Amino acid sequence: MSFLEIDNLEKSFGTTRILKGVTLGIEEGGFLVLVGPSGCGKSTLLNTIAGLEQITSGEIRIAGKRVNELHPSKRDIAMVFQSYALYPNMTVGENIGFGMEIRGVPKPERDKAIADVAQLLQISHLLDRKPSQLSGGQRQRVAMGRALVRKPQVFLFDEPLSNLDAKLRIDMRTEIKRLHQRMKTTIVYVTHDQIEAMTLATKIAVLKDGVLQQFGTPAEIYNNPVNMFVADFMGSPAMNLVPATIGQSGSEATVELTRAGSTPVSLALNGASNALSAYRGKEVVFGIRPEALTDPDGADRNAKHLVTTDCHIEVVEPAGSDTFAVTNLGGKGVVARLRADAHIKPGATAPLTFNLTKAVFFDPATQERIA
Amino acid sequence: MSAPSQDVATRNGVFVRALVYVLLILFAVYYLLPLYVMVVNSLKPLDEIRQGNMLALPQQWTIAPWLSAWSTAQIGVSPTGLKPYFLNSVLMVVPAVAISTVLGALNGYVLTKWRFKGDNIVFGMMLLACFIPFQIVLIPSARILGLLGLAGTVPGLVLIHAIYGLGFTTLFFRNYYEAFPTELVKAAQIDGASFFQIFRRILLPSSGPIIVVTVIWQFTNIWNDFLFGSSFSSVDSIPITVALNNLVNSSTGVKEYNVHFAGAILAALPTLIVYIVSGRYFVRGLMAGAVKG
Ligand SMILES: Nc1ncnc2c1ncn2[C@@H]1O[C@H](COP(=O)(O)OP(=O)(O)OP(=O)(O)O)[C@@H](O)[C@H]1O
Ligand SMILES: [Mg+2]
Numbered sequence: 001m002s003f004l005e006i007d008n009l010e011k012s013f014g015t016t017r018i019l020k021g022v023t024l025g026i027e028e029g030g031f032l033v034l035v036g037p038s039g040c041g042k043s044t045l046l047n048t049i050a051g052l053e054q055i056t057s058g059e060i061r062i063a064g065k066r067v068n069e070l071h072p073s074k075r076d077i078a079m080v081f082q083s084y085a086l087y088p089n090m091t092v093g094e095n096i097g098f099g100m101e102i103r104g105v106p107k108p109e110r111d112k113a114i115a116d117v118a119q120l121l122q123i124s125h126l127l128d129r130k131p132s133q134l135s136g137g138q139r140q141r142v143a144m145g146r147a148l149v150r151k152p153q154v155f156l157f158d159e160p161l162s163n164l165d166a167k168l169r170i171d172m173r174t175e176i177k178r179l180h181q182r183m184k185t186t187i188v189y190v191t192h193d194q195i196e197a198m199t200l201a202t203k204i205a206v207l208k209d210g211v212l213q214q215f216g217t218p219a220e221i222y223n224n225p226v227n228m229f230v231a232d233f234m235g236s237p238a239m240n241l242v243p244a245t246i247g248q249s250g251s252e253a254t255v256e257l258t259r260a261g262s263t264p265v266s267l268a269l270n271g272a273s274n275a276l277s278a279y280r281g282k283e284v285v286f287g288i289r290p291e292a293l294t295d296p297d298g299a300d301r302n303a304k305h306l307v308t309t310d311c312h313i314e315v316v317e318p319a320g321s322d323t324f325a326v327t328n329l330g331g332k333g334v335v336a337r338l339r340a341d342a343h344i345k346p347g348a349t350a351p352l353t354f355n356l357t358k359a360v361f362f363d364p365a366t367q368e369r370i371a
Numbered sequence: 372m373s374a375p376s377q378d379v380a381t382r383n384g385v386f387v388r389a390l391v392y393v394l395l396i397l398f399a400v401y402y403l404l405p406l407y408v409m410v411v412n413s414l415k416p417l418d419e420i421r422q423g424n425m426l427a428l429p430q431q432w433t434i435a436p437w438l439s440a441w442s443t444a445q446i447g448v449s450p451t452g453l454k455p456y457f458l459n460s461v462l463m464v465v466p467a468v469a470i471s472t473v474l475g476a477l478n479g480y481v482l483t484k485w486r487f488k489g490d491n492i493v494f495g496m497m498l499l500a501c502f503i504p505f506q507i508v509l510i511p512s513a514r515i516l517g518l519l520g521l522a523g524t525v526p527g528l529v530l531i532h533a534i535y536g537l538g539f540t541t542l543f544f545r546n547y548y549e550a551f552p553t554e555l556v557k558a559a560q561i562d563g564a565s566f567f568q569i570f571r572r573i574l575l576p577s578s579g580p581i582i583v584v585t586v587i588w589q590f591t592n593i594w595n596d597f598l599f600g601s602s603f604s605s606v607d608s609i610p611i612t613v614a615l616n617n618l619v620n621s622s623t624g625v626k627e628y629n630v631h632f633a634g635a636i637l638a639a640l641p642t643l644i645v646y647i648v649s650g651r652y653f654v655r656g657l658m659a660g661a662v663k664g
Pocket of ligand 1: 013037038039041042043
């Protein structure tokens with residue numbers, strides 16, 4: 001049984017359904033990341049867990065106990081808001097201690113708890129300042145301090161890093177991960193940054209328009225996306241999704257990809273799953289991640305099924321650690337990820353290796369995964 | 372090329388600026404002239420005024436008209452001066468301003484941070500109080516004050532002013548709190564703060580500018596009110612505006628203009644002081660609402 005369980009949760013504002021039957025759960029000490037495009041209902045879902053929004057139907061349980069009717073302060077959660085939501089009229093210390101003050105914790109005890117948290121987050125020297133006198137990163141820490149000091153059962157983070165600059169964001173990301181490993185408290189974390197999701201999560205839930213698309217470990221989401229939306233949303237650069245046809249060569253199923261001004265490529269799918277045989281002669285969407293499409297020397301030697309074929313390289317983008325090459329397949333630009341020192345020139349033809357063990361197939365009509 | 376044209380621009384700038392200042396000074400004089408006339412003439416003996424030059428400084432300075440206006444002038448039938456009526460006004464204004472400001476702040480808080488179905492309709496109806504011509508409500512109000520046993524009393528006036536001030540105070544606070552981040556309220560809820568704790572600890576400390584605006588607005592309006600004052604007061608609850616009118620109208624025989632001037636200044640003094648003391652915050656408060664929202 002999961003520690004935090006969300007069971008068939010529905011949330012409507014007036015007549016607009018925002019969350020449509022979301023069911024998921026996270027084990028104690030887990031790190032659940034909710035991702036999805038803007039407006040998909042991530043914050044709404046988090047607010048319902050916090051109790052800041054009433055739910056329309058369904059059930060939320062924390063440690064096996066139904067919390068639907070509990071006031072936010074009684075759910076044993078703490079929340080870090082996107083805008084930090086620090087009380088502007090209070091000092092940093094008062095901000096961190098406000099919850100304890102309301103609960104009537106005696107002052108000496110309060111001061112001790114504040115000092116401990118401040119030390120943990122290295123903000124001890126800021127305790128007497130007002131939030132307006134802090135930098136973005138410092139405010140972020142204070143907001144986390146206010147959550148940490150409660151020692152809650154569940155932490156809720158709503159895009160806590162989105163207001164920070166790129167470098168600070170990466171530092172704080174590492175810091176959050178370190179804090180989680182140290183405290184082992186269950187966390188629910190909202191972001192629309194898929195890299196943040198991949199690096200932090202033990203479980204990821206991908207949402208779109210209030211519908212849960214997929215729920216699984218980062219590796220599951222990345223390697224086995226259940227539909228084209230998840231495949232496209234997770235990963236950077238995004239997975240190549242190419243229109244293709246399933247053909248046949250002898251007894252072998254093949255995938256046929258058209259090429260501009262050249263004969264189609266035909267890749268043998270030796271031992272491909274039965275699911276694909278039903279699609280013989282039909283259109284499918286062939287999905288391959290850039291790192292599964294490389295120069296022959298850079299290909300994964302342990303992969304079971306590699307196919308190399310010549311491709312016309314249109315664009316080359318060196319990116320330091322890697323070189324990205326764009327070729328045209330199925331009428332679309334397809335990104336391949338090569339070693340940094342791969343010899344490759346735009347306008348020339350070069351051999352590219354497809355790691356077909358990593359390839360995925362979708363039905364173009366339903367957008368669902370076939371194989 | 373650019374240097375000369377810049378020169379021209381600077382010269383034009385100076386000229387425009389000078390023009391603006393001249394205009395501003397003219398307007399200031401225009402506005403201050405009546406005050407000057409009042410002050411100067413309130414410090415003259417009556418025969419100097421009769422001699423005719425309203426703008427001249429007193430030849431013989433005297434504060435007798437002020438003393439008379441304050442404590443001995445004939446108001447209606449009794450020679451009490453404005454003093455008791457000034458007190459009536461204070462007793463009316465202070466509670467009325469306090470009540471309408473506090474309730475307006477609470478209304479603004481609920482209408483923005485504890486939204487409910489139909490809250491906008493409620494707000495719209497409250498706004499009516501800002502625009503309704505008060506003549507329309509005189510008779511129903513008199514009836515209600517009568518039923519409550521408050522007719523002709525200072526508490527009755529307080530009630531009427533508090534109620535009809537509520538529209539504006541609610542409008543002020545609602546617009547101000549609309550721009551106040553709702554996440555702060557949510558954070559305080561998670562911290563376990565109650566409805567009133569959130570109001571008192573989170574919202575009120577950030578409400579300084581709008582409180583000043585509201586208090587000045589309410590103070591000025593209620594102090595200066597004549598209609599309600601003359602309609603709902605009896606002999607011992609007359610506010611100063613009505614008493615001033617009685618002073619001017621009831622002097623038998625000679626019109627003591629110097630006393631009238633002094634009385635008028637006395638009646639206007641509290642609003643002037645409130646504005647001078649906190650006018651700076653008034654402008655700042657209005658700006659804060661405008662820019663933040
Ligand atoms: N109080 C409300 N009343 C009506 N609709 C709302 C309310 N709050 C949110 N919504 C709607 O619910 C949807 C989901 O909003 P939500 O804030 O959960 O999105 P999000 O996934 O957090 O997006 P973002 O990444 O931009 O923060 C949006 O379409 C939004 O317009
Ligand atoms: Mg959001």
